[in-house]
Amino acid sequence: MDDASALYLGLISGTSADSIDAALVSFSRGVPQLQAAHTHPWPPALRERMLTLAQGEAALDLDAFGRLDVEIGHHFADAVLQLLVQSGTPAHAIRAVGSHGQTIRHRPTxxxxxTLQLGDPSIIAERCGIDVVADFRRADMAAGGQGAPLLPALHAMLLARPGHARVVLNLGGIANITVLGADGGVHGFDTGPANGLLDAWCLRHRGEAFDRDGTFAASGRVDPALLDALLADNYFALPPPKSTGREHFHLAWLAMHPQLASLSPADVQATLLELTARSVAIAIEQQAPSAEEIMVCGGGVHNGALMQRLGELLAPRNLCSTARYNIDPDFLEATAFAWLARQRLLGLPGNLPAVTGARGPRLLGAIYSAPAIEPSTRTLSGAS
Structure with missing residues (x-):
């Protein structure tokens, strides 16, 4: 297949594990262009099991762990097949699937x-009849890197502007920034929690998976004592390169702070939103003081209260969604894993050592070859 005309498909389920994002991507002169996308929900019971495991609140024996890896793999395969059906794309038109998997643990120090991601790539390759590239983070970690974040190289390709200092802010379960220097330099890191804590607290106290438009947080008041205690966590003072995840910032971490006991759920939510906004703003002020523009992607771009607070803290810098530049903020991460799959098949590195701290550029991901199967067998499983 001529790579210039090939399609790739990227899959990501982020720290929040709210859904699987699937992106169908074409490449013109090496630049990715989103052709179609699909958001595939996790069954609530499975999502709860994954989050409980990721937060260290449960342990699995080896048999249960192995079954979970396969079960998650089936759901990733379902996301691929559903997107192919919705877009009218035959499997043979896809050069490869780039699957990030579901992160269960990330311990970069x-x-x-x-780092550990679940979602058996062999299941995806078998059921979809498409080569799969997966396990993107471990090669970077083997070279002394953090294994994250992996999006800055693509951010630079799509959004860097010579002579202009800019920041790409990804508000997923964890927040991370990519600093695009006016001189062409690129660096980035995880700043701390974003939607992960907000979603978890909202689910516990409202039974809703996320705080729609930040209305729950807006109904409360920030507690300065709790905010100061949260910001005193050692992670925020660490210099980059650094990365983190739900295994560090979760509700048990929040519960360690005695200030919590005297506050209403709405006040805690307001304080968690302020924690996200303040930690992002501090990171940008320290690492990108000359940035003129902050371009936001990820689920947090839809949280009006969070975006408003970020705009206040980051003024006079311009804060906008990546949609302003015709880049869908909801599927940029999935697009990145399509791009990383292409990089791997072309024999090109996918990491930026200046971001992750690795000893040098590395090929990221392992290739899982598809068998020759009949199209009629590529159907959604009962796992959906």
Whole structure:
């Protein structure tokens, strides 16, 4: 297949594990262009199991762990097949699927750093009849890097402007920034929690998966004592490169702070929103003081209260969605894993050592080859 005309498909389920994002991507002169997209929901019971495991609130024996890996893989395969049906795209038109998997643990420091994503790529390749590239983070970590964030290289390709200092802010379960220097330099890191804590607290106290438009947070008041205690966490003072996840910032971490006991749920939500906004603003002020524009992607772009607060803290910088530049903020991450799959098949590195701290550029991802199967077998499983 001529790569210039090939399609790639990217899959991501982020820290919030709210859904699987699937992006069908074409490449013109190496630049990705989103052709179609699909958001595939997780069954609530499975999502709860994944989050409980990711937060260290439960342990699995090896048999249960292995079954979960396969079960998650089936849902990723379903997301691929659904997008192919919706877009009218035959499987043979897809050069490869780039699957990030579902992160269950990310420990980039210590004697033996590791990162772990579930979602058996062989299941995706078998059921969809498409080659799969997966396990993108471990090669970078083996080279001494954090394994994250992996989007800055694509951010630079799509959004850097010579002579202009800019920041791309991804508001997923965890917030991360890509600093695009006026001189062409690129660096970035995870700033701390974004939607992950907000969603978890909202689910616990309102039974809703997320705080729609930030209305729950807007109904409360920020508690300065709790905010100061949260911002005192050692992670915020660490210099980059750095990355984090739900295994650090979760409700048990929040519950360690005694100030919580005297506050209403709405006041806690307001304080968590302020924590996200303040930690992002501090990181940008420290690492990108000359930035003229902050371009936002990820689910947090739809939280009106969070965007308003970020705009206040980051003024006079211009704050906008990446949609202003015709880049869908909801599917930029999925697009990135389509791009990373293409990089792997072309034998090109996918990491930026200046971002992750790796010893050098590395090929990211392992290739799982598709078998020759009949199209009639590519159907949605009962796992949906």
């Amino acid at each position: 210590g004697e033996y750093p590791f």
